[in-house]
Amino acid sequence: MYEHLFITPRSVLYNIEPIGTGSEFVESLTSYLARVAFEHNTSVGHLVNKLLIPSMDKDYLHRSRDFGGNRFYEGAKTINGYMENSLSVVKAIEKLTVRDDIHKLTLIRWKNVFPLRELLKKSLAWCPFCIKEWKENNKTVYYPLIWSIDLVHMCHIHSCFLINKCPTCFKQQDILRRQSLVGICQHCLRQLDDGATKEKYGQENKDWQGFVIDNVCSLLNYDGKINTGENSLLVKNLNLICEKVFDGSINEFSKQLNFARSSVVGWIKGKVKPTLENQLYICQRLNIEIEQLLLTTNIQNFHIVKQRKRIINTSSKPKRVDYYIVEKELEKVIQNKENISMEAAAKKVGINKRTLYRKFRHLCVQISNHYKQYLEERKLQRILCLKIQVEATFTNLYMQGIYPSRRKIEFVMNKPGVLKERELQSHWKGLLGKQGLLFERNLGECEDIGDEFQ
Ligand SMILES: [Zn+2]
Ligand SMILES: [Zn+2]
CATH class of the missing domain: 1.10.10 (Arc Repressor Mutant, subunit A)
Incomplete structure (x- = not known):
């Protein structure tokens, strides 16, 4: 009866509007996928298998889906980034929702500006107070893209840590799962804002995080083109900084900012890009904004700021507890x-x-x-080792016609008192029993003598 029912491409998925596009509060693509599934009364797993993978035209995903594999979800950690997997999900979702702004829910515009290394978090992080407020004000709960950026550890609205473990079951949350529901724990299904307590940052953490967040926000807000490649403004500006601040000395550049010299050489030549963290660190030390480093042709008023201890990559006793x-x-x-x-x-x-x-x-x-x-395993191993030694010593003495008394064995093994340990003592008694020596002589008497018994 449905043979003549024609479904236009427009009706494949509801045209649901992503939250906060064009602003620092823009939603992440993984959050959008979970919300779209929910609005269609289905699961992320169903949406991915029935609609997304068929539209993505990727053989490995078809095969993985057909055999119940996890390939799509393994790659989900980077869907909010800019690699091939993000591009193909964006294309498929834009087609299915007939929207043209889904790419804004990813970092596609940051491609070739920052390396992917350490750019995105490997598991979900969220501000429980944002979620709570949205719920109380009947607003849609979602995960903003900024929360998925690895360097961002703080909510700039509530000045508190983002959390990455369910406050009820203390488990981490994957970026996307077949049964993901926004705001709900993937393990115990409790609310992710339930009972969370506010942990404030110390002042020093706050300074660095404040700087990170201000700059990341300005990048998320920026709508223009960022030119990349060997002749990008970033490379030009790094050369300018080297020249003006460090008198053209790469050694000074690397020494004063604590970078490996080889890294600085790569950056200056435009062969490699500094990570987002390193770009921000350079900006902080030179008292400039990331937009100036990436987008302006003539940086003014930069000067080196007194060195601060970096919070990342410190292995022992960081002053600022992160x-x-x-x-x-x-x-x-x-x-x-x-x-x-x-x-x-x-x-x-x-x-x-x-x-x-x-x-x-x-x-x-x-x-x-x-x-x-x-410790338990080590103890068992030790006992086993000693049993073997006791047995070897026992046999040796017995073969020489010497009564294998407790003291004699301990003396030969050079381990006084070792046969007082219950397990070893019963092993020794077992050996005596086997040789029929247990009741033949008065053990008390022989123990001290330990001489020939035949
Ligand atoms: Zn918040
Ligand atoms: Zn939980």
Whole structure:
């Protein structure tokens, strides 16, 4: 009965408007996908399998979908970026919604301006207070693109940390999943703003984060073209800075700003681009804005600002405590399966153990459990080793016709008291039993003598 029903391309998906386009509050593409699925009463998984992948014309995605694979979601970490996967999702969604502004929900305009390395977060981060406010004011809940930028750790509206673990089950959230719902935990299905507490930044963190966010916002607001390549304004301006501030000395440039010389050479020649973090750091040290570095032909009034300790890449006791970094370091301890106690882990990250338990309980428990297990395994290994030594010594003495008493064995092994350990003692008694020696002689008497018994 539906044979003659004709569906025009316009009706494939509702033409849902993305939030905040053209502003720093612009929505991210992954947030938009989750909202579109929700508005159609379906899941992200269904939307991706039935509509998106067929429109994307990518063989590997078809195959992955047909075999229940995860290729689309593995690539979802970078969908808000500018690589091929972002471009093809943008194209497909623009076709399905008949909109032409979906590319604005990604960093496609930043292609060739910043390397993708360390540009995007690997899991979701959000401001629970923004979400709470939107809900209270009956506004649509969404994830702004700015939250997905790795350097951004703070909500500039609420001056608090973005969080990246569900306040109820403490689990991280993937950027996109088959069952993603905006504002809801992917694991326990509780609200992501439930019971979150406000953790304020210290002043020093605030200065750097304030600078990062101001500049990232101005880039998100900027609508014009950014020229790239070897002759870009960025390369010209880096050369100008080298000339005017460091008297043309690349050595001085790298020394004063704490960069590797080879990196600076690559940047100046236009062979490689500094990461977003490094570009911002250069700007902060020279007292200029990122727009001046990327978009102006004649930077004025730049001068080097007194050195500040950078919060990124500091491994021990950062003065400005950046809990994002602390969290990453704790996660590294877990990933690398390091056999260290929580005490040692706390020393390593330079933060008090109690504070760590309060902030990252879930990670601390994992580290502590791993260490307990490691100690347990090491203990078993030691006992096994000693059992083998006891048995070898026992046999040796027995073969020489010497009674293998406790003291004699300990003496030969050069380990006084070792057979007092319950497990080793029962092993030794078992060996005596096997040889029929257990009741033949008075053990108390023989123990001290340990001489021939035949
Ligand atoms: Zn907020
Ligand atoms: Zn949860």
